[in-house]
Amino acid sequence: MSSDANTAVLRNCIRLPLAEDELLEVTAKAKDYAIMHGAAMRSKTAFSPDSLNFAPFVLVPSSFPRKEFEKAVALQPIINRLMHNVAHDEEFITTTLAETIKVDEFTANLFNIYRKVLAHGFTQAYSIGLLRSDYMAHVSEGCAIKQVEINTVASSFAGIATQLVPQQKFVLSELGHADKLHNMPDNNALAGLCDGMVKAWDIYAKPQAVILFIIEDVSYNICDQRFHEFYIRETYPHIKVLRRTLTEVHREGKLGQSKELLLGSQEVAVIYFRAGYEPGHYHSQADWDARYLMETSLAIKCPSIHYHLAGTKKVQQALAQPAVLERFINDPEEIKAVGKIFTGLYSLDDNEAGNASYEMALRTPERFVLKPQREGGGNNVYGVDIPDALKRMSRVERSAWILMDLIHPPLTKGYMVRPGGDMPPQIVDMVSELGIFGVVIGDAEHIVHNYQAGHMLRTKLSTANEGGVAAGLGALDSPYLIDSDDEDEQK
Ligand code: ADP
Numbered sequence: 311m312s313s314d315a316n317t318a319v320l321r322n323c324i325r326l327p328l329a330e331d332e333l334l335e336v337t338a339k340a341k342d343y344a345i346m347h348g349a350a351m352r353s354k355t356a357f358s359p360d361s362l363n364f365a366p367f368v369l370v371p372s373s374f375p376r377k378e379f380e381k382a383v384a385l386q387p388i389i390n391r392l393m394h395n396v397a398h399d400e401e402f403i404t405t406t407l408a409e410t411i412k413v414d415e416f417t418a419n420l421f422n423i424y425r426k427v428l429a430h431g432f433t434q435a436y437s438i439g440l441l442r443s444d445y446m447a448h449v450s451e452g453c454a455i456k457q458v459e460i461n462t463v464a465s466s467f468a469g470i471a472t473q474l475v476p477q478q479k480f481v482l483s484e485l486g487h488a489d490k491l492h493n494m495p496d497n498n499a500l501a502g503l504c505d506g507m508v509k510a511w512d513i514y515a516k517p518q519a520v521i522l523f524i525i526e527d528v529s530y531n532i533c534d535q536r537f538h539e540f541y542i543r544e545t546y547p548h549i550k551v552l553r554r555t556l557t558e559v560h561r562e563g564k565l566g567q568s569k570e571l572l573l574g575s576q577e578v579a580v581i582y583f584r585a586g587y588e589p590g591h592y593h594s595q596a597d598w599d600a601r602y603l604m605e606t607s608l609a610i611k612c613p614s615i616h617y618h619l620a621g622t623k624k625v626q627q628a629l630a631q632p633a634v635l636e637r638f639i640n641d642p643e644e645i646k647a648v649g650k651i652f653t654g655l656y657s658l659d660d661n662e663a664g665n666a667s668y669e670m671a672l673r674t675p676e677r678f679v680l681k682p683q684r685e686g687g688g689n690n691v692y693g694v695d696i697p698d699a700l701k702r703m704s705r706v707e708r709s710a711w712i713l714m715d716l717i718h719p720p721l722t723k724g725y726m727v728r729p730g731g732d733m734p735p736q737i738v739d740m741v742s743e744l745g746i747f748g749v750v751i752g753d754a755e756h757i758v759h760n761y762q763a764g765h766m767l768r769t770k771l772s773t774a775n776e777g778g779v780a781a782g783l784g785a786l787d788s789p790y791l792i793d794s795d796d797e798d799e800q801k
Pocket residue numbers: 444458459679681684685686687688689690714715716717718743775776777
């Protein structure tokens with residue numbers, strides 16, 4: 311990679327650009343490959359439940375530093391344990407979110423459920439976390455990975471990401487580079503997450519009980535969800551998956567004598583939330599009541615309410631403060647390793663430290679991103695837009711947000727292919743975000759399963775602040791691992 315701090319460019323896996331006729335042919339094949347293997351989504355602009363578009367993808371895999379990929383993989387069980395311990399630390403969650411819930415209604419609603427459940431005692435001691443820790447390589451630290459965020463709810467794309475590795479291997483082979491396939495790590499994200507859900511189902515130990523997916527009214531990312539459902543039925547033919555919206559759970563759901571969640575006559579063993587992480591998913595109090603009903607039930611939740619709260623940006627910011635990790639991790643080496651993936655994260659609470667971060671953001675906004683307690687993309691404020699956004703807030707309102715150092719990932723060059731996009735696609739400058747999946751299952755005292763479970767790569771135009779795949783600037787990708795010393799890669 312080149313050494314200039316702001317323009318570092320990672321070596322491509324193959325020499326680009328491709329000749330136009332070759333590019334046209336392989337892109338057309340890759341689109342069909344994607345649709346035929348389910349690397350697809352429902353169209354937002356021309357929605358039909360009867361058809362799919364391929365999901366935006368990067369034609370040839372983007373490079374990622376091997377050492378950093380391996381570091382992220384190795385860290386995942388430690389991060390799983392960290393998040394499990396955080397989720398079970400009532401005092402930490404309560405203090406950390408105290409200011410935020412005064413001004414952020416959504417987090418307050420989640421917290422109220424937590425408070426009520428705490429008051430009555432947890433019906434189900436076990437939780438399952440299907441986590442995804444997201445990273446970017448940071449150029450000014452030698453491309454060391456820095457955590458963008460940790461997701462504890464609806465960690466998506468395990469299904470499609472698993473499909474994308476064979477797709478990009480197919481493309482590389484079509485282009486005459488089969489010798490390079492070994493640099494694309496296997497990805498068993500789908501199996502890893504689904505096997506996790508089934509391990510939770512086993513703990514519940516009722517052969518007739520089902521796994522319930524909580525879904526949005528319309529699921530654009532349907533293939534990713536269906537991959538999970540179909541994998542479970544195909545691998546474990548005796549287990550049924552149901553899909554319901556929060557509103558449907560409110561209508562159909564009730565608790566049985568032992569607080570088991572019943573939908574009609576079907577008992578639910580495991581609840582997997584693919585919705586419920588943003589305010590728009592709750593249409594009325596009835597939907598909040600449904601969330602509470604599920605939380606008080608015997609079903610094992612993915613995530614349980616405390617896991618959900620542990621995944622908030624505010625908690626992430628608190629974890630990055632000096633000495634906080636020691637509360638959750640015993641091994642000093644592990645504390646050091648996790649500490650290194652954090653970039654600067656600053657509270658904007660109405661106190662001395664928070665006001666100092668506020669002043670710092672006004673002075674040098676280009677260094678930062680401002681984040682509210684939201685998931686799902688499109689909520690952050692970047693760089694020069696930060697001062698105006700902050701000035702519009704009252705001092706207390708600021709505590710609903712956190713400030714974070716911007717990470718500067720190295721560039722890659724490649725072709726982004728989108729439904730309705732240019733043919734042939736243009737070569738563009740891109741940056742990538744690596745997600746590592748993890749599964750953790752346990753109760754307050756013990757962790758019974760803890761493993762890393764595959765990965766995903768999302769790549770966006772280097773000029774875009776965010777790379778939401780459905781939103782239009784991002785695309786699905788997989789890492790092509792490069793070593794810093796294999797200078798002959800492009801031959
Ligand atoms: P969300 O919960 O909405 O996914 P994220 O924290 O992941 O929130 O931010 C959304 C996107 O914004 C990320 O995928 C990334 O592209 C960009 N982003 C977030 N934090 C940073 C950062 N510190 N540096 C650079 N880009 C960031």
